[in-house]
Each structure stands twice: as structure tokens, then as C-alpha cells.
Amino acid sequence: GAGVSQSPRYKVTKRGQDVALRCDPISGHVSLYWYRQALGQGPEFLTYFNYEAQQDKSGLPNDRFSAERPEGSISTLTIQRTEQRDSAMYRCASSLVLDTQYFGPGTRLTVL
Amino acid sequence: AQSVTQLGSHVSVSEGALVLLRCNYSSSVPPYLFWYVQYPNQGLQLLLKYTSAATLVKGINGFEAEFKKSETSFHLTKPSAHMSDAAEYFCAVSGYGGATNKLIFGTGTLLAVQP
Numbered sequence: 621g622a623g624v625s626q627s628p629r630y631k632v633t634k635r636g637q638d639v640a641l642r643c644d645p646i647s648g649h650v651s652l653y654w655y656r657q658a659l660g661q662g663p664e665f666l667t668y669f670n671y672e673a674q675q676d677k678s679g680l681p682n683d684r685f686s687a688e689r690p691e692g693s694i695s696t697l698t699i700q701r702t703e704q705r706d707s708a709m710y711r712c713a714s715s716l717v718l719d720t721q722y723f724g725p726g727t728r729l730t731v732l
Numbered sequence: 733a734q735s736v737t738q739l740g741s742h743v744s745v746s747e748g749a750l751v752l753l754r755c756n757y758s759s760s761v762p763p764y765l766f767w768y769v770q771y772p773n774q775g776l777q778l779l780l781k782y783t784s785a786a787t788l789v790k791g792i793n794g795f796e797a798e799f800k801k802s803e804t805s806f807h808l809t810k811p812s813a814h815m816s817d818a819a820e821y822f823c824a825v826s827g828y829g830g831a832t833n834k835l836i837f838g839t840g841t842l843l844a845v846q847p
Binding site: 623624653655660661662663664665679711715718719720721722723724725726 | 768773774775776777781822824833835838839840
């Protein structure tokens with residue numbers, strides 16, 4: 621009965637470094653979503669997978685951001701050449717197809 | 733296009749008083765509507781959702797919300813606030829029957845409960 625897990629919970633990096641954020645969805649959940657939440661704001665959609673297929677990446681802010689889910693389970697969100705404006709809480713959610721999304725605890729990214 | 737507006741970024745009530753958190757939506761298709769709650773250092777937890785069935789939706793912890801199409805609103809209420817209700821609350825909308833149910837969130841309302 622494990623929920624969505626994310627790692628690391630906190631990540632501090634220097635500007636220009638690459639970071640990889642991991643999401644492990646609820647077992648059996650087909651859909652996986654990534655959101656970004658800036659301080660004082662609501663979560664903002666980044667990208668979405670059904671199984672291993674990336675269905676919608678319209679929310680990725682630029683080409684430094686990418687995501688993959690190669691085996692249809694665990695997903696990795698990668699940010700290359702990080703910038704200070706990338707600092708935020710990154711949230712992952714999973715669901716059955718077109719069903720309620722269950723969120724993980726998030727990864728707090730700080731770019732110095 | 734879809735959007736959500738939450739009126740009042742901070743709401744303070746006394747313990748035992750009525751809680752009313754406001755949410756208005758805009759959607760070009762029939763919407764699904766959600767309220768999520770975020771406790772400190774925790775993930776978002778679903779309180780309740782509207783998916784075109786009954787317009788009055790009951791959720792966990794005594795919360796409920798009413799879908800009013802004419803007012804494009806989905807306000808969250810609880811008759812009597814408890815100290816444990818102090819948290820941040822987010823309203824969200826997604827498209828009904830679409831190929832994706834990505835959520836569009838409001839900016840959140842921080843609820844404080846005074847003893």
C-alpha cells in the first residue's frame with residue numbers, strides 16, 4: 621500500500637550543474653505527472669506519461685528540462701545546466717487512466 | 733482554456749466557526765473540479781472531487797463543496813473548524829473527457845485556525 625515516493629526530498633546544487641529527480645509511482649498506476657510549484661503558487665503542470673509514452677510535454681519550460689519513463693514505472697525528470705530560477709518544489713503524481721491523481725511528497729530543489 | 737481563481741490567499745477563522753474557501757473556475761469544456769489540501773512538509777492530499785454527478789460533493793474530514801455552473805464556482809466549506817484543519821488548500825480543474833486530465837491549480841489559500 622505504498623504511495624508515490626520521490627527522491628531526493630531535498631536537493632541543493634550549484635548553478636550550471638545537472639540534476640535528476642526521481643519518481644516512483646503507486647504500483648499499477650498507468651499515468652504519471654510532473655508538476656512544479658514555486659513559492660506561494662499552486663502546482664504547474666510540466667509533463668505527463670501513459671505507460672512509457674510521453675503524452676504531453678507542453679508544460680516543460682525550455683529544452684533544459686526533459687523527462688523519461690523507460691519501463692512504464694519509475695520516471696526521472698532531468699534539468700540540465702540549472703539556473704536559479706529553477707528553484708522550486710517538484711511534485712510527481714500518479715493515477716489510473718483519467719482518474720484521481722495521488723501526489724508524492726515532492727523534491728525541494730535549490731539552485732545556488 | 734481552463735483556469736482557477738482562489739479569492740483570498742489567507743483566511744483566518746476561530747475554532748468552531750464556519751470555514752468558507754472560495755474557488756471560481758473558467759473552462760471551455762465541462763469541468764472536473766478538485767480540492768486538495770497540503771499540510772506542512774507533506775504532499776498534496778485529495779479532499780474531494782466533482783465529476784459531473786451530484787453537485788454537492790462530500791469529502792474527507794467533514795469538508796464539502798457545491799458545484800454551481802451558473803456562478804462558475806466550487807467553494808469549499810466546513811461547518812465547524814478544527815485546529816487540525818490549518819493547512820494550505822488548492823482548488824484545481826481538469827477537462828472532462830479529454831485525452832489528459834492534467835490539473836490546473838489555483839494559487840492556494842492558507843487557512844489559519846485560531847483557538
